[in-house]
Amino acid sequence: MERKKILITNDDGVESPGINKLVEELMNIADLTIVAPDRQKTATSHSLTIEGVLPIKEVPMPCGYKGFAVVNGTPTDCVLIAIKDIMKDELPDLLISGINLGANLGGDILYSGTVAAALEGLTQGITSFAVSLDSFSLNGHFETAAKAVAKIVETKEFYKNLLQERSILNINVPNIPYEELKGFIITRQGDLSYQNYVEKYTSPRNKNYYWIGGDRPPHEIDEETDSYAIAYKKVSISPINVDLTNYRLLLRLKKLLSELKL
Incomplete structure (x- = not known):
C-alpha cells in the first residue's frame, strides 16, 4: 500500500509537545512534512502576514524528526508556504493541524489558529483535519x-x-x-464560548496596559455537541466548513426584502 503524504502544522510552534507526539505516532505509517510556526501563535485565527518577510529554517524537532520553522509566521502562513513552495511538486494527500494545547470547542474555532490552518488546507484543495487535546498542560495525554x-x-x-x-x-x-x-462520536459545533475578560494595569510611568484572558463555562447538556462528548470521555469529530451563512435566517430575510426600501 502506498504511504500517504501528510503535511503537519499547528499554532503552538514546532517544538510543542502536541505536534511532536503526532509526528512520533504517524512517522511509521506516512511520509511527513512539518511546516509550523517557530513560536507560539495561538488564537491567531486565519491571519496572514501581509507586511514583513517570513524567513524559514529547517530545525531538528524534539521527536528527532526534521521540520521547517517559519519565523514569526502564522499557521495560515505555514500552510501556504508548504503548499505553494515546499510541497508544490508533490502535494500532500492530507493536512493535519495540531495537536493543539487546549480543546477547540464551540466558539473557540473562530479564534483558533489550529482550525484556521485546516480550513486553509481545505481552500487549497487538501483534505484536512484539526486536532486538539482538552488540556493546557505540556504534560497532557498527547499520546491519546x-x-x-x-x-x-x-x-x-x-x-x-x-x-x-x-x-x-x-x-x-x-x-x-x-x-x-x-x-468516537460525531458531533456538531456547540455554543460553548469562553467568558472573556480584560484586566487593566497602570505602569510606574503611568501608562495603561491590558491583559486579555478567558474562562470556559461548564460543558453543554446537549448530547450532540462537541463539548458534551469531551466531558463524557469521547473523541469528538465535527465536520465544519467555511460557509458561515445562517440559511434559516437567509430564507426569512428574503421574504422580508420587499419591506426594505431605499
Whole structure:
C-alpha cells in the first residue's frame, strides 16, 4: 500500500509537545512534512502576514524528526508556504493541524489558529483535519490524541468525501489515557464560548496596559455537541466548513426584502 503524504502544522510552534507526539505516532505509517510556526501563535485565527518577510529554517524537532520553522509566521502562513513552495511538486494527500494545547470547542474555532490552518488546507484543495487535546498542560495525554488521529487516518473511507463536501474534521480529544476513552462520536459545533475578560494595569510611568484572558463555562447538556462528548470521555469529530451563512435566517430575510426600501 502506498504511504500517504501528510503535511503537519499547528499554532503552538514546532517544538510543542502536541505536534511532536503526532509526528512520533504517524512517522511509521506516512511520509511527513512539518511546516509550523517557530513560536507560539495561538488564537491567531486565519491571519496572514501581509507586511514583513517570513524567513524559514529547517530545525531538528524534539521527536528527532526534521521540520521547517517559519519565523514569526502564522499557521495560515505555514500552510501556504508548504503548499505553494515546499510541497508544490508533490502535494500532500492530507493536512493535519495540531495537536493543539487546549480543546477547540464551540466558539473557540473562530479564534483558533489550529482550525484556521485546516480550513486553509481545505481552500487549497487538501483534505484536512484539526486536532486538539482538552488540556493546557505540556504534560497532557498527547499520546491519546495521536493514537486517535492515527485510527482516523487509517480509515480512509471515513474522510474520502471531505473535499467534495467542502468541509474539514475538527477533532477534540479528552485528556485521559487512551485506554479510558469511551469511543468516537460525531458531533456538531456547540455554543460553548469562553467568558472573556480584560484586566487593566497602570505602569510606574503611568501608562495603561491590558491583559486579555478567558474562562470556559461548564460543558453543554446537549448530547450532540462537541463539548458534551469531551466531558463524557469521547473523541469528538465535527465536520465544519467555511460557509458561515445562517440559511434559516437567509430564507426569512428574503421574504422580508420587499419591506426594505431605499
